[in-house]
Amino acid sequence: MSAQLAHSAEPIPRYWLYGEPPAVPELRFVHIETIPERMRLYNWEVRPHRHDGLSHALLVTGGGGWLTADGVETAFRAPALIVVPAQVVHGFRFDAGTDGHVLTMSEGFLAGVLAAAPEAELREAPPLPLAWDLEEGSDEAAALSHAFAAIRGEFRAHHVGRASAISAHVMLLLVAVARLKAGRRDGAGRDGPGQSPDLRLLARLRPMIDERFSQHWPVERYAAALGVTPGRLNAACRRVTGLSTLQLVHARLMLEAKRSLIYTSHGMAEIGYALGFEDPAYFSRFFTKREGRSPQAFRRAHAGDGHEATGAAGGSLDGNGLDRTGGVSPQ
Structure with a gap:
């Protein structure tokens, strides 16, 4: 029986990564994959569900679709940034062939990275789902594209300092999101999808x-x-x-x-x-x-996992949620 069918009896289905049985994420879990790697398996549709303690950030580089959050649907077209905080019930309908990246982080990992930021604006993780279309060729789109690509590169490689590099690139991603959010708040753009x-x-x-x-x-x-x-x-x-x-x-x-x-x-x-x-x-x-x-x-x-001094995810993340093989799924 598939994981999707096995958990369909729940009022709100819970998953690890979409389509995989629910589990409690390790404190410093990080995972990144392309949108097609998983969505092709589910006919480009993610039915409303939630994850325990996992947040998503998606960069859509081709195609588009709809984000559903708390029953409100918001359309997005590439290039687009989507952020879904932990525990929020959400779903997607992607156009066939949509491309981009899906970054998934545990609340523990995200909190550790945020704790190292001196700026209050960065220490506050987005409390609401966001679905923002970006301007093709803009500085903000370029910064986000670079951050996602760098995270995926480090995730798939096994170089010295891998965990520190991923944490650093996630911090740059959060800076780009905070600047984008500040610009949308100051300008005429609306702040994320329709909010119930x-x-x-x-x-x-x-x-x-x-x-x-x-x-x-x-x-x-x-x-x-x-x-x-x-x-x-x-x-x-x-x-x-x-x-x-x-x-x-x-x-x-x-x-x-x-x-x-x-x-x-x-x-x-x-x-x-x-x-x-x-x-x-x-x-x-x-x-x-x-x-x-x-x-x-x-x-x-978890003996030996911690780095008390930095407050960020330190040490090697292998065996603590970060996929050893760099493959599609940590399971």
């Missing part, structure tokens, strides 16, 4: 979670700060991501816990306290329930 009230509400919630997750705010407090009822907030979160508000908060706690376990030498109690857990045993139970192994076991499994 649910998407706009989630875009306000995400930075609030980033700021308050360690304070363990109840859902009611997030809702009050946003000026909506808890039921309205939960409904928006579930429609856009398939997850409740509390599940989004817990996912953010888990991301920070994993980063601390890999990139620092802090003890379990110290990490738990920093994340707002007064009882180290409760932190251990919280982590184990969601990860399937204890914090200590997680740290042992």
Whole structure:
């Protein structure tokens, strides 16, 4: 039975990469492939689905199609940039023969790269889906094309400094996206695809979670700060991501816990306290329930992966989500 059929019973299908069974991504997962490599297998259509903790960036260099996000369809034509944040339910209909690249990054990898940026504008990952047509031959199109090509080149090669090079090129990609976004905001262009009230509400919630997750705010407090009822907030979160508000908060706690376990030498109690857990045993139970192994076991499994000093993805990514063979899929 195909992965697509096996998971079709879910209200919102979940995948690893599209068409592959869902899995929890490693903290520093990165993958890049061309649009035709996967879309030819699915008749150029990606039905609405979500990924757990994975964000997409697509550069469409030929053809076009439609992006669906939260039930809103937006057309795009090459050259075009598309960004889909983690957990957002999305789908695509590509014109046959559409070309370009699909970059997929875990929230952990993206957070690590963003943490190394001194500019606040870069440290904020896009909270909403974007689908922007670019001007053929423009500086912004050239910068994006260079960044995607460089990431793919490093991904397929196995040169010294591969992980650092990929992180650096992703940073340049984020700079290009931030400049493009700033230009669209200052000019007459619209800011991304049609945005539903649910998407706009989630875009306000995400930075609030980033700021308050360690304070363990109840859902009611997030809702009050946003000026909506808890039921309205939960409904928006579930429609856009398939997850409740509390599940989004817990996912953010888990991301920070994993980063601390890999990139620092802090003890379990110290990490738990920093994340707002007064009882180290409760932190251990919280982590184990969601990860399937204890914090200590997680740290042992990732021993040697971390680079505490840089905050970015350091060391070799081989065996931690980055495809060893440079092939189509990490599976």
